[in-house]
Amino acid sequence: MARKTGSHSEITGPRIRAAAERLFARHGYAAVSMRQIAAEVGVQAGALYLYTPDKQSLLADLMRDHLDGLLEALDALPAVTGAVARLDQFARFHIGYHIERPDAVFVAYMELRNLESENFAAIEALRRRYEDRLEAILRDGRAAGQFALPDTKLATLALIAMLTGVTNWYREGGRLGRAEVEGIYADMALKAVGVAG
Amino acid sequence: MARKTGSHSEITGPRIRAAAERLFARHGYAAVSMRQIAAEVGVQAGALYLYTPDKQSLLADLMRDHLDGLLEALDALPAVTGAVARLDQFARFHIGYHIERPDAVFVAYMELRNLESENFAAIEALRRRYEDRLEAILRDGRAAGQFALPDTKLATLALIAMLTGVTNWYREGGRLGRAEVEGIYADMALKAVGVAG
DNA sequence: GTCTATACACAGATAGAC
DNA sequence: GTCTATCTGTGTATAGAC
Numbered sequence A, B: 001m002a003r004k005t006g007s008h009s010e011i012t013g014p015r016i017r018a019a020a021e022r023l024f025a026r027h028g029y030a031a032v033s034m035r036q037i038a039a040e041v042g043v044q045a046g047a048l049y050l051y052t053p054d055k056q057s058l059l060a061d062l063m064r065d066h067l068d069g070l071l072e073a074l075d076a077l078p079a080v081t082g083a084v085a086r087l088d089q090f091a092r093f094h095i096g097y098h099i100e101r102p103d104a105v106f107v108a109y110m111e112l113r114n115l116e117s118e119n120f121a122a123i124e125a126l127r128r129r130y131e132d133r134l135e136a137i138l139r140d141g142r143a144a145g146q147f148a149l150p151d152t153k154l155a156t157l158a159l160i161a162m163l164t165g166v167t168n169w170y171r172e173g174g175r176l177g178r179a180e181v182e183g184i185y186a187d188m189a190l191k192a193v194g195v196a197g
Numbered sequence C: 001g002t003c004t005a006t007a008c009a010c011a012g013a014t015a016g017a018c
Numbered sequence D: 001g002t003c004t005a006t007c008t009g010t011g012t013a014t015a016g017a018c
Helices: A009-027 A034-041 A055-075 A083-100 A102-110 A117-143 A152-168 A178-192 B009-027 B034-041 B055-075 B083-100 B102-110 B117-143 B152-168 B178-192
Strands: none
Touching: A009 A034, A009 A055, A009 A102, A055 A083, A055 A102, A055 A117, A083 A102, A083 A117, A083 A152, A083 A178, A102 A152, A117 A152, A152 A178, A152 B152, A152 B178, A178 B152, A178 B178, B009 B034, B009 B055, B009 B102, B055 B083, B055 B102, B055 B117, B083 B102, B083 B117, B083 B152, B083 B178, B102 B152, B117 B152, B152 B178
């Protein structure tokens, strides 16, 4: 409880990451300065370096945390049986998870080109793991004769692009509610792979 | 034919735009310096300002030119009858046009947030016009009972996201040829709106 | 039309006082 | 743990020679 005056390490770190995420999403990593991030948090630029070795690590950590959380949440879903039910579940999950974290999603998808090569490789591996979960569903459904797909890899990428696109327009309190949007997207995803609506 | 020594205005302008497009696509607008662009072209940084008033205009012009060309090419397609044929044509066109201009597409989709407000409004209006062409097809198809769609606006955005996603992975000379990819995407687009494959 | 030189602002990052 | 001050590099953009 009792701490020295001016000592806030437990909350300043998360606040720095939150501010960086918001600013990176809004203006882009390269366009945001460490001074801007510090100003958002209410500290001086030099203080940031107590929490991150450099700007690049700040970006890479945000992206890794996002993708780690995404995979963890996917794995925590209740088990369902059958490729159709699994794809429906995946689509709804993807929409819901992305709708709730527009900034994190935006950064993770837009700032790949600003990662240095080791960070890029690590982040790409995580993304690939996530895509592989969807592709496994599509492969199983095709093997079971439930999906009509010329190419599972292409379908995987097409579906992910379609679903992730929700972040381009969805706004809290808009014309369509979250559950409604999840349902419509899941329906389109199922139809796209040949499941009759 | 005969020109003064060192005078290259007719080709330097396009070369500057081409270099800027390539660099912006690769590294992002904010991460690319005027000096880098000049170096690509083989001139000094100061010389760029004979062709563009500033860096922002260079970006806005690239994006406007891309979207103008996209709309013009769409309008130049041969007329086809029926919503199914029109959607098939639109999907193939979108894939083909985007596959051929990965850099221009990337810049037009990723650098919106780096546009100043007047430029942003102009570019957004062009993008909206393009989306409206697709939405008109979906509305007509739904009215004719050919498409099953809960919401044409949402479906428009979902389809465009799916189709545009091709630029994230398609590479010339890869496993799948261009016509093949166009066909698979068009098929998924039609199925997604409820047309039986 | 292009170059060299430069003005001026701001970037990322570090040192040392408190 | 944070601040002030500062180092060093680089950014956009312009002026003036050729």
